[in-house]
Amino acid sequence: MLTSECSLNSITVRGADFNDVVRLARSHGFGGVSLWRDLLDGVDLATAAGKIAAAGLCVTSVCRGGMFPQPDDAARRARRDDNRLAVDQAHALEAECLVLVCGPMGADPAGARRQIRDGIADLIPYARQAGVKLAIEPFHPMMAASRSAVTSLSEANDLIDALADPILGIALDAYHVWWDVNVEHQIERAGPRLFSVQIGDWLTPVTSELGARGMPGEGCIDLSAFIATARRAGYRGLVEVEVLSDRWSAQPADVAADAAVAGIAAV
Amino acid sequence: MLTSECSLNSITVRGADFNDVVRLARSHGFGGVSLWRDLLDGVDLATAAGKIAAAGLCVTSVCRGGMFPQPDDAARRARRDDNRLAVDQAHALEAECLVLVCGPMGADPAGARRQIRDGIADLIPYARQAGVKLAIEPFHPMMAASRSAVTSLSEANDLIDALADPILGIALDAYHVWWDVNVEHQIERAGPRLFSVQIGDWLTPVTSELGARGMPGEGCIDLSAFIATARRAGYRGLVEVEVLSDRWSAQPADVAADAAVAGIAAV
Numbered sequence: 151m152l153t154s155e156c157s158l159n160s161i162t163v164r165g166a167d168f169n170d171v172v173r174l175a176r177s178h179g180f181g182g183v184s185l186w187r188d189l190l191d192g193v194d195l196a197t198a199a200g201k202i203a204a205a206g207l208c209v210t211s212v213c214r215g216g217m218f219p220q221p222d223d224a225a226r227r228a229r230r231d232d233n234r235l236a237v238d239q240a241h242a243l244e245a246e247c248l249v250l251v252c253g254p255m256g257a258d259p260a261g262a263r264r265q266i267r268d269g270i271a272d273l274i275p276y277a278r279q280a281g282v283k284l285a286i287e288p289f290h291p292m293m294a295a296s297r298s299a300v301t302s303l304s305e306a307n308d309l310i311d312a313l314a315d316p317i318l319g320i321a322l323d324a325y326h327v328w329w330d331v332n333v334e335h336q337i338e339r340a341g342p343r344l345f346s347v348q349i350g351d352w353l354t355p356v357t358s359e360l361g362a363r364g365m366p367g368e369g370c371i372d373l374s375a376f377i378a379t380a381r382r383a384g385y386r387g388l389v390e391v392e393v394l395s396d397r398w399s400a401q402p403a404d405v406a407a408d409a410a411v412a413g414i415a416a417v
Numbered sequence: 418m419l420t421s422e423c424s425l426n427s428i429t430v431r432g433a434d435f436n437d438v439v440r441l442a443r444s445h446g447f448g449g450v451s452l453w454r455d456l457l458d459g460v461d462l463a464t465a466a467g468k469i470a471a472a473g474l475c476v477t478s479v480c481r482g483g484m485f486p487q488p489d490d491a492a493r494r495a496r497r498d499d500n501r502l503a504v505d506q507a508h509a510l511e512a513e514c515l516v517l518v519c520g521p522m523g524a525d526p527a528g529a530r531r532q533i534r535d536g537i538a539d540l541i542p543y544a545r546q547a548g549v550k551l552a553i554e555p556f557h558p559m560m561a562a563s564r565s566a567v568t569s570l571s572e573a574n575d576l577i578d579a580l581a582d583p584i585l586g587i588a589l590d591a592y593h594v595w596w597d598v599n600v601e602h603q604i605e606r607a608g609p610r611l612f613s614v615q616i617g618d619w620l621t622p623v624t625s626e627l628g629a630r631g632m633p634g635e636g637c638i639d640l641s642a643f644i645a646t647a648r649r650a651g652y653r654g655l656v657e658v659e660v661l662s663d664r665w666s667a668q669p670a671d672v673a674a675d676a677a678v679a680g681i682a683a684v
Contacts, residue, residue: 168594257639262473291559291597292557292559294596295596301596301597328561329568331526331568331569352562354560354562355625357624357626357628359621359623359624369562370562372524
C-alpha cells in the first residue's frame, strides 16, 4: 500500500501535538490525519483546518464521541452536550466522520445496548444538521467492560439497520474485528456504510488492554486481505493507521511515524 | 450457590500438587475437582482415582486436549498421540469430560478451522471407545491468536451440529463468552450439549492474556444470571471455579481456595 492511501491517526504518534501530527503526516507522505480530541484542547479549529488544508491533508475522522450508557439523566445530558461538541469539532475540521465509541456493558448489558441505541438516535438530527457522518466503531470483546458493548461488526450493522439513517455508518478497525468468523461477510454487508477503515496489528500475548497493538506487519492479522475485502465492499477512502502502543509511545514521534510508513509498505 | 455444587479447578489453586488439590477440595466442601494435566505428571492414575473417590469427589473435567492446527503431518501425528493420551487420562480418572482447547488461528484462519474440525472428527472414535466425552471450549477472542480459533459459543454449537456425535459437547466458561450479545440464546441452543460449566470473573483493564481473571464476584460478569441460564438450558452438573490469576497465584493455595469459596457464596 502507498502511504498516500493512508491517514495518520494521532494516537500512533502519541506525544505529538496538533502541529506535530500535521507536520509528521505531511513529511511522511500520508494523505490525511485522524485526530483524537485531546489534541484539539486549546487549538483554534478554524486555524487548525487551514493548516491541515495547507498541508494538502484531509481529516479522515475525529475520535471520539459516544459513551452513551450513563448512570442517570444528569450524566446523560452532560454526555449529550459533549457529543454535540464533538460533532461541532468534526464539522469545523471538515472531518469525514466522527467515530463513536459506544460505551461499556456495565452490570446491565441489555440496558447499556438500549442506551447506546437511544443515544445515537438522539445525536443523529444534530449531526445531520452539521453535515457530520457518525461512524459506530465495533470494539474488540476484550474492551466490552471498559469501552464498548458493541463487540462485533454484525452488531454494528444490526444497529444501523435499526436506526436506518444514511448519516450513520461504521468505523472498521482490523484490530477489533479480525478474529470474527463472520467478518468477511459482515464487511460485504456493511458496503457503503464503511465510513472509516483502520489498521493496527494484533500482538500476542496481550500485555495491556489499550496499549498492546503492533504496527501493521508486526502481528498476526492478514491486513492485506482485510483491506482487499473492504475495497471489494466499496470502501474508497484512506486507510487510517491507528496503533495504540505503549512500546511505540516510548519512542520519539518521528520514529513511530517511520515505523508506520514501513508497516504500510509491507501491506 | 453452595460450594458442594461446585468443582475446584486445579489452576485456581496454582502451585498445589495433585494431593493438595484433592485435600483443598475436600476441606473446603467442593463436590468435585477439575484437573489440569500438568498435575498428573508422575502420578499413578489408578491410585489418583482411588484418592479422589475416597475423598467423596468426582472429576468434572480434565484440561486439556486439542491444539489441532499444526504445521505439518508429523506435528499433527504427535498431537493426535497426545490427545489420545489425554483421553486415556480422562478415562482413568472417570472424568465427566475432556476439555478441548482447539488451537489458534495462525496466519490461515480458514485452514485452522478446517484442521480443528478434522482433528476432532479423528479423535471422536477413540474417545467413544474409551467412554470419554469431549467438550469443545469456546475461547475469548482475546486468545484467538494464541489458544483457540473457536471464539464464540455459536461457533462451538455449529461445529457440534456439523460433526453430529453425542460424545461431543461444550465446556462453557463465563469468562470467555459473557460479552456476546447472543450468549443466552446460544446457551439455550447448547442445552444437553453442556458438558461443563465454568466460572471466573472479568476484571478490567486486562493486564495479561492468561492471568487477569478474578474470583467470582470480583469482576463485572453477572454470574448468577449466567448460571441460571445454564440451569434453565438443562445443565445439572457441578459448576467449576476456574480462575487463572497471577494475583491469586501469588497467594498460598489455601488462601486462594478460601477466596473461591467466598466468591461462590456471593453468587
